[in-house]
Amino acid sequence: MTPLLRLLKGRGFPGKVLLTRRSDPLDASGIYGSPSGSGRSFSENDVGPNEQNDDFSEEIFQGANAVSTSVNVNKSKPSVSNMDSVSIEPQKTPPTARATDSARVTKFKKELSAPTVILEKLRELAWSGVPPYMRPDVWRLLLGYAPPNSDRREGVLRRKRLEYVDCVAQYYDIPDTERSDDEINMLRQIAVDCPRTVPDVSFFHQATVQKSLERILYTWAIRHPASGYVQGINDLVTPFLVVFLSEYLEGSMENWSTLDLSEEKIINIEADCYWCLSKLLDGMQDHYTFAQPGIQRLVFKLKELVWRIDEPVSRHMEEQGLEFLQFAFRWFNCLLIREIPFRLVTRLWDTYLAEGDALPDFLVYICVSFLLTWSDKLLKLDFQEMVMFIQHIPTHNWMDQELEMVLSRAYMWHTMFNNSPSHLAS
Helix, strand or coil: CCHHHHHHCCCCCCCCCCCECCCCCCCCHHHHCCHHHHCCCCCCCCCCCCHHHHHHHHHHHHHHHHHHCCCCCCCCCCCCHHHHHCCCCCECCCCCHHHHHHHHHHHHHHHHHCCECCHHHHHHHHCCCCCHHHHHHHHHHHCCCCCCEHHHHHHHHHHHHHHHHHHHHHHHCCCHHHCCHHHHHHHHHHHHHHHHCCCCCHHHHCHHHHHHHHHHHHHHHHHCCCCCCCCCHHHHHHHHHHHHHCCCCCCCHHHCCHHHCCHHHHHHHHHHHHHHHHHHHHCCHHHCCCCCHHHHHHHHHHHHHHHHHCHHHHHHHHHHCCCCHHHHHHHHHCCCHHHCCHHHHHHHHHHHHHHHHHHHHHHHHHHHHHHHCCHHHHCCCCHHHHHHHHHCCCCCCCCHHHHHHHHHHHHHHHHHHCCCHHHHCC
């Protein structure tokens, strides 16, 4: 028996890992339409014609060598690269799969209908995915935007939405003559980035959607001067926007139009996005402050974990001269939104938000699992080929089961390593 199997023997992952293919998965096909129509093309929003990402990637490549020299990894530690021989194969759907999904929905309903929601139970349920029509309520609760007490919930949301309206009037709906030069430049950068946000999903091309993005991002940046606006934060608004719009718009997102919504509903959606974005980023403030030290720290941990888990891949990347900062910076900066089909993003974010304050730490393990999905391929590539491959990872045909496998491996490795820091000592 391998070390990995010995470790996992007798351990369960209650509420965490789904290893079976579902015949009726809790997907969001009703929102995102057919997979073939909404898969990420990677032609614009990664590296290439997209001007934003050209600048973004070039800056990362220029700074990679300087930053990476500050961390040295002691390679005398034992490797666990033999773990790549152990895989978790998706099994055929058991006869009880539908009943299991139905049971999970019932559990969600029970938790959400309680006078006071027990957040730990809700997190455990949400980790494996939230039914799309429950997602808005669940996300507000997980982020602490909506209070667990049902009697207070409506009043708190009403007050926070009015507060957002006041912020927009104070900071956004003013002439440029009342802004500083820095604020004018920041607003111009946001206005440039909004049309580039998820460029392969036509819904985000709508003028009203881009104006909502601009208001949310500028208001957030003005109220968070320690970081201000950083490219990549625009991506982080999009899952919230889609989820909260789904409360008012039906059918495929490809057919949505915000012209069907009243101004009051649009403002409420924007407010929910603004406050949820604020709650999310409160837990990772140093990811977006000057020099983004939080992201650099996660990149270094990613490099160390890859060496522990798959030493041949780690050694090959080092021999070819590929620095982790050259690709992983964008992964952490945008929380992998640009690396997977947009139709899978909200499912991934169910797990993100269920992790709560522990998200930055667990995100490293998700990125390890994501990278090592392609370990066999990477071993065959030279430097230039690896750069091109990682910048255009072929996930456009991914479905729920591929994402579930990434999350399953991430949870498994997190269980092995996170409580044993000596295994990761540099």
